[in-house]
Amino acid sequence: MVAVLKSIGAPTRAEFHEVIATRADRWYAACLRITRDRDLAEDAVQDALLNAWNKRDQYERSARLDTWIHRIAVNSALQILRKRRPGTWEPLEADIPDDTSTPDIARADEELGAGLTAALQHLSEIERVCFVLKHLEQWRLKEISLEIDASIGTIKQALFRAVKKLRVSMADLRSE
């Protein structure tokens, strides 16, 4: 019975195409904010779509398909970032701004636009990721802690610092 219900709930290929057409920009933007790299963001969405397709029997109709895929995409982006840059969450205490500026990152930032994205550049990687996950993705602190394998206290500190720095940066941007 459960299997029957699950198969009834499995989204169809047409539904996948529909959410890609309407929501892919949001998934891409979320992944781009996390990775700051267009290629990695594209890969994250691609991986998420294939994962979602392969696990579509596990999808429950009570959730929105685009939200379900969005979450998978963000997880993919985090995994890719961790794989690509091992120890990426370690320099938390060092408070080093993530102002790495490669042409790819510059293009990624350009795509994301000015304002908040420009201000996000002044954050360290963990501050940026914690802020994006908490503020834009609305994850619970506990979820972030589990995902990036850091204590809730560490996550809170990263978030506080992010908010503090962003308030200053955004004020500066407005005054320019």
Add this chain to the structure above:
Amino acid sequence: MINEETLTLYYYDDGLSAGERRAVAIALGDDAELAARYAALCRQLEQWREPDATKAPSHVVQRWHDSIDRAARAERVEPKKSGGPVHFMSFFWGAAITAALAIGVGIGVYFSADGSFDPPVDDLRVSVSADESMSIPASFTRGLQVYLQDSQSEIVGLSLDAGADRSLLVMQIIEQNRLFERTATMNNSPELARVLRAFEPILMRLASEDISPEDAAALRAQLAFELNVVLTKLARDTSYEAQTI
């Protein structure tokens, strides 16, 4: 005294106990200055709520659509394999390449030769920074060359009319391609993995049973060309490595 951190957690409704939340709520009611600080914080955080509009490049979105189509198609094609015709050469090369891969990965753990790899062509839309270099074990490169050469000759000789047979043959190439892609990733060669991944949408379109012979011919020509570019690049790098040893 309630600080900014506590106000931030109060705003997010996360990270405070029920008692702490109650204390903040009471303080906000009693203290006008605190309430003003909190209102200012809320205003700023709300301004950052709506992210800037970002659009994914259209060709990338198309690739995502294709990936779902090919995944769906792969599910349909899989069962046909058991009852379908056996392509001896594909089976032979598949086995040989898998063996070469296994050896390549093993050897790659101990020996790695530095080599740089550029994207094949713009058509594949693979962006690789020019100065990025990757460590690719020589044994892996050789296995990859064999696979690419074999794929190229199979694709060139591909029948444009036999839909199901063509589909099966191309799906076998795709499986091998994925194997090499995964191995490239394992060998810390993300750009090469991307190049191989970029072949897949074209291969998937070619595997489709419902494309016209004209489209199949165009895709076949495109693939043959792309494969040739990659092979040329690999041969050049291999030759350079041999000269520098």
